Amino acid sequence: MNQQALDDITILDFSHLLQGPFATMLLADMGAHVIKLERPKTGEMFRQMTFNNRWLGGTESPNFIAWNRNKQSVALDLKAREARELVYEIIPKIDVVVQNFRPGVLERLGYGYAALSALNPRLIYCSGSGYGESGPYVDRPGQDLLIQGLTGLAAATGHGDGPPVPTGAGFADQVGAMNMVYGILTALHWRARSGQGQEVRVNLMAGLLAHQAQELMSVLNLGQDFERPRSGIAHPGMDAPFGVYETRDGYVTVAMSPFATLIRILGAPELARFDDAQTLFAQRDEIHGLLSQYTRQWLRAELLEALLAAGIWCGEIKTHLEVERDPQVQHMQMITSYAHPAIGRVKAVAPAVHLSKTPARIRTPAPGVGQHSAQALADLGVARDTIAALIAKGVLEQAA
Structure with missing residues (x-):
């Protein structure tokens, strides 16, 4: 068509x-x-x-x-x-x-x-x-x-x-x-x-x-001057364990996840004392540092496998060069190529919106x-x- x-x-x-x-x-x-x-x-x-x-x-x-x-x-x-x-x-x-x-x-x-x-x-x-x-x-x-x-x-x-x-x-x-x-x-x-x-x-x-509506909603209406955490969570309203964690061979991300499940997977039962909503927010820098001591003991792929199996919201940190080889990116066919008269084949990001009857095209x-x-x-x-x-x-x- x-x-x-x-x-x-x-x-x-x-x-x-x-x-x-x-x-x-x-x-x-x-x-x-x-x-x-x-x-x-x-x-x-x-x-x-x-x-x-x-x-x-x-x-x-x-x-x-x-x-x-x-x-x-x-x-x-x-x-x-x-x-x-x-x-x-x-x-x-x-x-x-x-x-x-x-x-x-x-x-x-x-x-x-x-x-x-x-x-x-x-x-x-x-x-x-x-x-x-x-x-x-x-x-x-x-x-x-x-x-x-x-x-x-x-x-x-x-x-x-x-x-x-x-x-x-x-x-x-x-x-x-x-x-x-x-x-x-x-x-x-x-x-x-x-x-x-x-x-x-x-x-x-x-x-x-x-596009920062939720962050500004918190700051403007709760009357709090949210400080940027040392852990680099970079989000004024998120509790621990939300953040980026180092492993032996790379980095992983952990989003909103049950804290008790996470520390069970990591083998850190002594961190259960932090499992309280107010504590997870107020002490998120300290908690991030303690969790990082455990994540650094894992290979990235092994940690992801364990966390995903337990229903933890997590993912890898990938470079742009790694993205092309990502299996989901390949499945979605988001990297395509087309002919350029001066350069030859050019790799490019494909259109991100899909219409069933009138699809986007690189013409x-x-x-x-x-x-x-x-x-x-x-x-x-x-x-x-x-x-x-x-x-x-x-x-x-x-x-x-």
């Missing part, structure tokens, strides 16, 4: 880096036609940025490839008058606009919600920012690490006698992307009922606060800068001579 749930939706994607591109990739995986607008020659910022070694001697960024599959690239100088005229020409055929520039940037260029919705009242216009559209932080840079610090997430992670620890992935940006998708799909549903478009606004700070790899400039615009009804004139003026770039 070739049909997909969003294959009748066209998205004009002004976004860059992670938040916006991840959101539009998720929609593209479900069939949406995403036209990514990029700067001529250099393309968007993630093409030049990488936390990893590049492929092909520095020409391909894993960061960019990770978030931009299933899209077409149109390289357009958005500051040129002719570019604005072109966008105004095609906007009546666009369903959704996505952008994550700082507030006010696209408005000054003539691509804000007011200008574009006047040309297409059914348009859904989704903006992502760091801190919203106004307020004391509106001019601050809205980057993932900064948001993790400001919202308390970093301060709640790691050991209490060490520095705050941010997560090992762009969590604020990825939560923001999910909120974009949530908002866009909600707005599409409303448009199907009402015929009306609307503006969707998402910001990283609000998103990360919302095309991340595009080259301006790879689809002429064809994408022609498909939207722009005259070929107009496209040729824009290329000749340098406003539009078509990759060779």
Whole structure:
């Protein structure tokens, strides 16, 4: 079956880096036609940025490839008058606009919600920012690490006698992307009922606060200043034995589990004196240290086998390199691969949402800068001579 749930939706994607591109990739995986607008020659910022070694001697960024599959690239100088005229020409055929520039940037260029919705009242216009559209932080840079610090997430992670620890992935940006998708799909549903478009606004700070609802619920309502435990439990409301434990050859995690069962498996009956709800919370650092003395005597696999057999909630700590070999990951087929014209086979994480009748698909790899400039615009009804004139003026770039 070739049909997909969003294959009748066209998205004009002004976004860059992670938040916006991840959101539009998720929609593209479900069939949406995403036209990514990029700067001529250099393309968007993630093409030049990488936390990893590049492929092909520095020409391909894993960061960019990770978030931009299933899209077409149109390289357009958005500051040129002719570019604005072109966008105004095609906007009546666009369903959704996505952008994550700082507030006010696209408005000054003539691509804000007011200008574009006047040309297409059914348009859904989704903006992502760091801190919203106004307020004391509106001019601050809205980057993932900064948001993790400001919202308390970093301060709640790691050991209490060490520095705050941010997560090992762009969590604020990825939560923001999910909120974009949530908002866009909600707005599409409303448009199907009402015929009306609307503006969707998402910001990283609000998103990360919302995803710490249970932690903030405890702190805001119980009137307690929860201190980050030395044991690194990193959760303001969890009792022992919740945490990470060292073994002879690695680490395991233990979540909410009957304490009496755990100490029986570990052979630590003397720790029964702690088996009281208030004690398990108040003395969780001490308890963690005592339990660790026992877990360090086990091999990881043997400890997991014993704990799982007893119904203890536990698991391994795995590196990214180990994840590919994980039997559940393999069973779910969450690591896939596809052909990239410059690199060859690229291993990637598969779509995480499964639909029985209109499944997500990886149809095309991340595009080259301006790879689809002429064809994408022609498909939207722009005259070929107009496209040729824009290329000749340098406003539009078509990759060779």
